[in-house]
Amino acid sequence: MEYQLIDGKATATAIKQEIAGEVKAIVAAGGKQPHLAAILVGHDGGSETYVKNKVIACEQCGFKSTLIRFEADVTEAELLACVEKLNKDVDVDGFIVQLPLPKHIDEQKIIMAIDYRKDVDGFHPINVGRMSIGLPCFISATPLGILTLLQHYKIETSGRKCVILGRSNIVGKPMAQLMMQKQYGDATVTVCHSHSKDLKKECREADIIIAAIGRPDFVTADMVKPGAVVVDVGTTRVADETRKSGFRLNGDVKFDEVAPLCSFITPVPGGVGPMTICSLMKNTLAAGKREFYK
Numbered sequence: 001m002e003y004q005l006i007d008g009k010a011t012a013t014a015i016k017q018e019i020a021g022e023v024k025a026i027v028a029a030g031g032k033q034p035h036l037a038a039i040l041v042g043h044d045g046g047s048e049t050y051v052k053n054k055v056i057a058c059e060q061c062g063f064k065s066t067l068i069r070f071e072a073d074v075t076e077a078e079l080l081a082c083v084e085k086l087n088k089d090v091d092v093d094g095f096i097v098q099l100p101l102p103k104h105i106d107e108q109k110i111i112m113a114i115d116y117r118k119d120v121d122g123f124h125p126i127n128v129g130r131m132s133i134g135l136p137c138f139i140s141a142t143p144l145g146i147l148t149l150l151q152h153y154k155i156e157t158s159g160r161k162c163v164i165l166g167r168s169n170i171v172g173k174p175m176a177q178l179m180m181q182k183q184y185g186d187a188t189v190t191v192c193h194s195h196s197k198d199l200k201k202e203c204r205e206a207d208i209i210i211a212a213i214g215r216p217d218f219v220t221a222d223m224v225k226p227g228a229v230v231v232d233v234g235t236t237r238v239a240d241e242t243r244k245s246g247f248r249l250n251g252d253v254k255f256d257e258v259a260p261l262c263s264f265i266t267p268v269p270g271g272v273g274p275m276t277i278c279s280l281m282k283n284t285l286a287a288g289k290r291e292f293y294k
């Protein structure tokens with residue numbers, strides 16, 4: 001079967017251009033340039049790359065960005081003080097604390113300290129709760145990026161069976177909420193995880209599979225119904241001597257054998273990844289415009 005590749009990179013570029021146009025108009029009309037701040041703790045390779053790409057995306061969108069760095073031995077109190085400062089900074093429209101944080105810091109405590117009106121990651125319980133009952137709010141970037149991709153490629157989700165692999169707070173859980181809600185996915189949703197029985201069978205019955213378990217090549221051809229839509233959220237770093245960096249990003253889907261079965265499939269890299277950052281930019285623009293909260 002001829003499958004269609006879902007090009008997240010091109011979609012993200014187009015959306016960022018739209019955002020840049022809108023920012024230009026806002027600034028020309030005397031409005032405020034949106035401003036995103038990011039807190040980065042330590043020197044984790046993945047986090048460094050993500051934050052660097054977020055700063056680049058801000059430039060592409062015409063946003064102001066501020067990067068605040070701490071060493072891995074920062075105390076929880078110091079981090080909380082920084083969050084408090086950003087909460088009060090009237091020039092900062094939205095900010096993120098890049099996760100994961102070092103083990104001695106209570107991640108949830110930091111998230112709870114963020115003013116929900118500036119929580120452009122959509123991780124604060126107020127945003128999570130509002131999202132789950134369909135109220136205006138910041139929606140976390142990866143699920144929002146996936147929804148945007150499905151809409152962009154006019155992929156029908158209403159009434160279809162959607163299997164989500166993974167139940168993380170950042171991807172699996174919010175994705176399930178959004179896919180089930182009438183105004184978003186309107187699908188019949190099943191969430192599978194490490195303790196699910198008959199996971200392969202569940203997948204085989206799915207019209208749409210969203211894989212977010214962080215296990216390289218987990219989804220194989222025997223788990224996919226012909227004509228299914230497969231969205232791959234995995235980005236595990238796998239050693240690869242042929243690369244200058246010494247690694248490559250590996251998705252949760254065994255692409256070569258699964259793709260020929262699909263109607264649509266996202267590649268890794270170039271699928272969901274660029275859309276995640278693009279969604280953060282959408283949320284930052286919304287924060288700048290006080291779209292959800294005054």
Ligand code: GUN
Pocket residue numbers: 096097098099100121141142170
């Ligand atoms: N770590 C992995 N994904 C994310 C994200 O979307 N936001 C933040 N802050 N940290 C992350």
